Amino acid sequence: MIINYNGVKFNRSVELAIGEWSGSMQLNEHLRLWNHVFIKIIDIRYSAMDKGEELSSYRLPASAFMYTVRGSAKIWLDRQMHMAKRFHIFHGGKGMSLTILAEDELEYYMILYKPTLALPGAQDIAKRIEKDNPFHFQYAFEPSAPLALFDKVERLYEEWRQETGLGRLQVKAGFYQFVHELLWQWHQQEMDPIRPDLAALAVRYIHEHYNNPLTLETIAAALECSEGHLSRLFKNKTGSSPMHYLGLIRTQRTTQLLLRTDATLQEIAENVGFPDAHSLSRSFKKYKGISPARYREKYGMEGKGRDLPLSMQGIAVLQPPFYPYNDTENHFHYWTGRELLMQRRTKIAVMVLVMCFTLLVSACGGAANTSVSPSGSGTNQSAGAANAETSPAAQQTEPQAATRIVATPKGDVEVPANPQRVAADQYMGHLLKLGIVPVGVRSYMLNEAWISESGISQDVLDGIEDLGDFPLNLEKLTYLEPDLIIGSIDENIEQYEKVGTTVFLPYWEGLKTAGPLDKFRKVSTIFGKEQEAEQWITEYVAKVEEAKAKIAGIVKEGETVSIVQFGYNALYVMAAEGGNYGSSTIYQMLELSPTQQAKDMKEGFASISLEVLSEYTGDHIFLYGADDEGNEEILNSQLWKQLPAVKKGQVYAYGSSGEKDDEFVMEDPYSLELQLEKIVNVMTANQK
Known part of the structure; x- marks a missing residue:
């Protein structure tokens, strides 16, 4: 049912959400939280869509404002549908799914930003943000003075395009003016936001990443909340813990592969997120009371005795998705003459119903560990250790103790002493030989010829994100939140620096390449692993x-x-x-x-x-x-x-x-x- 709320059309579920959370945060409290964070502008973009064009399931890589300035469209923010005409404001948090179906030629601006608590010691502020995080809230409204906002967002876009130091400073100042004007108009209309359903977001994240190494820390970090807060919400909503639910989803997928394919246990293990067949068997037995081999022998390849509900039998793990999600996976969408809008590639569709997953929970499961066992050198760490150091959980929760200064052709750069989330457009082999598993690399790196002979498990390689060709895909790079980026081409460095700390280490110098041993030494210096490098040399x-x-x-x-x-x-x-x-x-x-x-x-x-x-x-x-x-x-x-x-x-x-x-x-x-x-x-x- 579509209803009109203060000039904006919502469906009935959104109206109920507004009623539920009405009064949850007053303007003064909202402004107080904005004043206690440091804002980093990730990107400001202008986009245009033709009539009938669709942007499907775009995963926001950061918190975002979207301002439609021409045309009309149906817009879904995490399945909440809004009817947008010209001059409508939308806001969503990192990880939210954005879908746009243009009913007419549509033009809009999008501002992606990342908030960081400026005073880590302000515990009351940190607790307030966890309880009511305005940077994750979803809201949509028609501003009462649209041209005032249009003037500000247009200036922001033009200044952002200049890519100068002064322009960036003006952008930051202009962004706060934009937010001030927006919040004032929002308050005048007595609008309240929709608080995100973290439990539903966690379920979706598990379904999209169940075949990767996952921990509670990984999931909480991706949703930018604490592990305890996520566990409590998830338990209250589903009656299960996130890790139990993860184990259940992996088990359900395993039963499908056992009954419908002749894949080996190792192949199945790698497909569902376990490092080896032994780990798979141990987890499977907890849920089914029987080993995978025995389960296949008992029920057979034709699916006799199949215990999956009829609605869950198929390629996907759960029921078919709600429109407009793709029924197998999300894709990148490229609009000719416009920007590349990154869609986070997933293994299965985004599909979750609370009724479904409350019926599924029944036992407990655990997270998988990956292993890196590169051959040929004693300098490589064992697989578990390498992956533990660079798992998203460790990367996001372990505090940085210090920094170091690295000399580059562009000058000295201060980098984390122990970077946990490294992305690179070259040097994947150098990193792995030093025991560093990058979170993302250039596409070509994932298909290098030496990989098949390296002894590195496919499990580890599957956990490394494909970031495209030169330059790396900035949206995917932003989503990964690297604490260190290594770039090899001069002209790309400035773009990478918008995302995070970047070290320029040229692979080629003109038409010459530096000696390979010198290259390896330079890479090791970035991480303080000179001793490991010299041992391999x-x-x-x-x-x-x-x-x-x-x-x-x-x-x-x-x-x-x-x-x-x-x-x-x-x-x-x-x-x-x-x-x-x-x-x-x-x-x-x-x-x-x-x-x-x-x-x-x-x-x-x-x-x-x-x-x-x-x-x-x-x-x-x-x-x-x-x-x-x-x-x-x-x-x-x-x-x-x-x-x-x-x-x-x-x-x-x-x-x-x-x-x-x-x-x-x-x-x-x-x-x-x-x-x-x-x-x-x-x-x-x-x-x-």
């Missing part, structure tokens, strides 16, 4: 000495080697220093002598034609990408066949420049270990 150098012994005599004294790359309709020769694709392993580690031309290159490589290749090749050729499609023409040409190294059979083919990247693309410790092994193998194979 010592072990790696020992492996290099063993490798030198294996290839001794293949390249004789006085002979030179060259590195040639076939790729992308071009021909490249690697420099003696600053090159890539294994050049550091060949030249710096194995100390094979480069040609004079390679020594003279000012950049990391040179692009040449086949006609002059003979001027750059040495007595031995390392050929990268020989087997890639389209290179047969070069390999069959007389110019290639007449090269002395080719005639003598002193060509060592390795790697791929094609679509399938390999361990020679990156220069992290895992890749270096694999490169060393591969180079030795191709050289010794030629001697047999």
